[in-house]
Amino acid sequence: MSDLMSFSEIDGSGAVLIAAQRRVAMVTLKTDLSNKITRAAIKKLLGTTVPAQRKIANGVAWMAPDELLIMVPEGSTPEAQIEQLNANIKAPMLAVDVSDARAVFTLKGNNAREVLAKGAPIDLSADAFAQGDFRRTRLGQVAVAFWMEADDEITLICFASLRQFMFDWLVNAAQKGSLPAYLNR
Amino acid sequence: MLLLTCPYCGVEAEETEFLGAGQAHLKRHMDGSTDGEFTAYLFERKNPKGIVFERWRHVYGCGKWFHAARCAVTLEVFGTYSAQTFEPPKDIIAKIKAKRPEWEAKP
Structure with a gap:
């Protein structure tokens, strides 16, 4: 706690x-999570693999087959995370600040x-x-x-x-x- | 109690976690259809005492739509499957026929 x-x-x-x-700062990411290139980009960016179905690991939660909930780590901001996600994921995607x-x-x-x-x-x-x-x-x-x-x-x-x-x-x-x-x- | 397995979450959940949305596999009669066809598409629904194919949404979970084949009398669920299909998959039909030999798939 x-x-x-x-x-x-x-x-x-x-x-x-x-x-x-x-x-609590968090970002929702909507994109096809079965895409291997996307998975590799997410792993590189967040330092953790895409969680398996109905799992949460290292502040990244599996919300749906095409949705992740990312807790923004201390020292970063939702804006910075969204910018990084936008820059690194080439497939169709949407990242939104849902903290509020x-x-x-x-x-x-x-x-x-x-x-x-x-x-x-x-x-x-x-x-x-x-x-x-x-x-x-x-x-x-x-x-x-x-x-x-x-x-x-x-x-x-x-x-x-x-x-x-x-x-x-x-x-x-x-x-x-x-x-x-x-x-x- | 009706227990459905969400094909997207892979979890067996209770009925109240889902939203039922009626008969599945409707043909959507739009432009170029007769008045009769359009009326049927809008209003006419089957209400069999037995096997039903339905649309469901995992509304309190992942939010995805899927289809379910179940018995309206006993609440026995024969399977759930993707909504991106025009007819029930063969394995679901086979399961139903294995348990209810007298049942016939009607178009």
């Missing part, structure tokens, strides 16, 4: 710590999985969803994506317009005494 200054709102009243992160379109949350605690399991229609057991996995699904009625940052920490993203709703939803779902603590058994 990064330092406290990177959070705009924190709620520690529940069984799992819920924190809303301040603006997204809200990012951190869930920390041994039962972080249980909080998401209340609203997401997927298998969140440690066997089915581990570190390195990336899943786009719904949480309640909200379209979200999340991944395990560590065994007890989940990062979740959703649209920025739903930031407060999502925060309140998570805090409500994490209330003490409300988690079955089944998945970590």
Whole structure:
């Protein structure tokens, strides 16, 4: 978990710590990811291979067969990343700064999985969803994506317009005494 | 509960993660079609008690459209396949015929 200054709102009243992160710089890249030349260019540029289906590695997440979500590394800016992507990928592509379109949350605690399991229609057991996995699904009625940052920490993203709703939803779902603590058994 | 496998995400997900969009493999009658054909394209849909071919979208996931072959009565899914096709693939048809010998593929 990064330092406290990177959070705009924190709620520690529940069984799992819920924190809303301040603006996280990220870029969406749309292009045909099966193209070998493109894959090589992305690897050279980002220093990491294109993640496999539904995986996240080194801050690059697989969103769809033709879409990546790139967390802008510290020391760089979305503008610089987009310029680099535009210059290096020759195939038809689109790179957009989506930092302001997204809200990012951190869930920390041994039962972080249980909080998401209340609203997401997927298998969140440690066997089915581990570190390195990336899943786009719904949480309640909200379209979200999340991944395990560590065994007890989940990062979740959703649209920025739903930031407060999502925060309140998570805090409500994490209330003490409300988690079955089944998945970590 | 209906479980569909998104051919793009490769993940078996629950129905509420998807958006159903009705009958698949419609012929799009546009310019040069008769009034009857155009009416049929716009309004007439099959509603069989049994095997259906449908369009679905992984709306809470990758956002891609795909097709699914399933049974409307038992919710048994015979397979999902790419939307970039005009007719169900042969392997899906074979699977259905293996399980429902009495079923006939109608155009």
